[in-house]
Amino acid sequence: MKDKQKSYFTIQLNYWHSNVNRRSLPWKEEKDPYKIWLSEIILQQTRAEQGLKYYLSFTGTYPTICDLANARDEDAFRLWQGLGYYNRCKNMLATARFICSELKGQFPAQHENILALKGVGAYTAAAIASFAFNLPHAVLDGNVYRVLSRYFGEETPIDSTEGKRLFATLAQELLNIENPSAHNQAIMDLGATVCTPKQPKCDECPLLKKCVAARDNLIHLLPVKSKKLKIQNRFFNFLVFQFGDEVWIEKRSEKGIWQNLHQFYLIESPESVDKLALQENLHLAGWKTLIQKFEYSGKMKQQLTHQLIHSQFYTVQLSDKPAELSASGFWVQVDQLKLYAFPKTLVDFLEASFHS
Ligand code: SF4
Known part of the structure; x- marks a missing residue:
């Protein structure tokens, strides 16, 4: 030069x-x-x-x-x-x-x-x-x-x-x-x-x-890039467990995306799954008698640098309140959800479902 x-x-x-x-x-x-x-x-x-x-x-x-x-x-x-x-x-x-x-x-x-x-x-x-x-x-x-x-x-x-x-x-x-x-x-x-x-x-x-x-x-x-970004598809099925005016949320502690943020009960699947498959999952977990309502509540996509997150949401009304649904979770009042940090997909879902 x-x-x-x-x-x-x-x-x-x-x-x-x-x-x-x-x-x-x-x-x-x-x-x-x-x-x-x-x-x-x-x-x-x-x-x-x-x-x-x-x-x-x-x-x-x-x-x-x-x-x-x-x-x-x-x-x-x-x-x-x-x-x-x-x-x-x-x-x-x-x-x-x-x-x-x-x-x-x-x-x-x-x-x-x-x-x-x-x-x-x-x-x-x-x-x-x-x-x-x-x-x-x-x-x-x-x-x-x-x-x-x-x-x-x-x-x-x-x-x-x-x-x-x-x-x-x-x-x-x-x-x-x-x-x-x-x-x-x-x-x-x-x-x-x-x-x-x-x-x-x-x-x-x-x-x-x-x-x-x-x-x-x-x-x-220009500029030239040698590598093409490989995007991984992930399928997140969020179950929004509710009992009265309380919701079950959990903190993501594992390394990777969204560490330290909160989410609803999550079942990740290798591909897109339907309502029946998820219900089956809950029945296997022994919660069948507790479930009053199991309702599809929407889906969203979020593009991250290396991953495309496909999320679908189901609202699950319970007739009783188990002390623990998952190890890292806890019950929280709906009006207290704003005190917790969530990833963007869940913020959008919360806005649409709880703050409208
Ligand atoms: S530096 Fe960029 S904006 Fe400037 S002349 Fe070259 S190509 Fe155009």
Whole structure:
């Protein structure tokens, strides 16, 4: 790659950022490392527009890292509800507690110490180091991969080991070390608002003059990914056990999706099953005489990164209240359901069934 093309990139990008870029987000002018870290954790796997209200409610409810460290798990998960990828919330609480108790509430200011925090990977560490401390570490996220691969016409797959190394080196070489914070913000904003995945606005792009993809008509081919995502189908049958105005819910404790969130009694099946098969299941469990009503109550789909969750719901009215329906569950009053965190599919079901 020509040095001239690289220096043109950095100069044009930084000029664009200072004079044209008007993208405004509340964490952009922020210098408090705690709030920057919070915004970056929220924005992992989440669009900025979607993450905004979560950022505002977390910083409003927990203005300092020790406020977050002292939060009840349940309250933090409840605030996180709807963002998905709940491991992020779990790691976030663990990190807040570590910093509050072990580091006396002082957020680490060195790149390697930031990188060592739970839930912080290479991108997040570079973002915090540059935005909070103006340290010279280039960020590399989906936006940056896209801008760089198109501008340089670089066809090495971005999800290969070679590609990751190549783009990391390139991003670091391009970094304006006079102002790493502004440079990183600029390249991410350019990717989010101009060099978008579909129909990029090349006419408005400060890099157009030397962009290889625009010149050679390669835009739709870049960036290149080598692996196709394999999606696993899962079939969840939720039985909403009710006795009077109480509902049976349980906490998911196993690793995997939705850990620490709540759900109704779940029977997972290898394929879609009908009402009769589920009733049979309950009869085998010895609850036949207790069941007053067994009613289909709807179905929903939720697409996660690697899984497509097919959920169907059945309301099961009981004539008596067994103390235990499953090991990790408990009875709760319907009007208390709002105190518990649920995955999005169940939130949608609850909205439709209990809050209408
Ligand atoms: S000219 Fe078009 S393809 Fe090239 S970097 Fe700019 S927006 Fe992206």
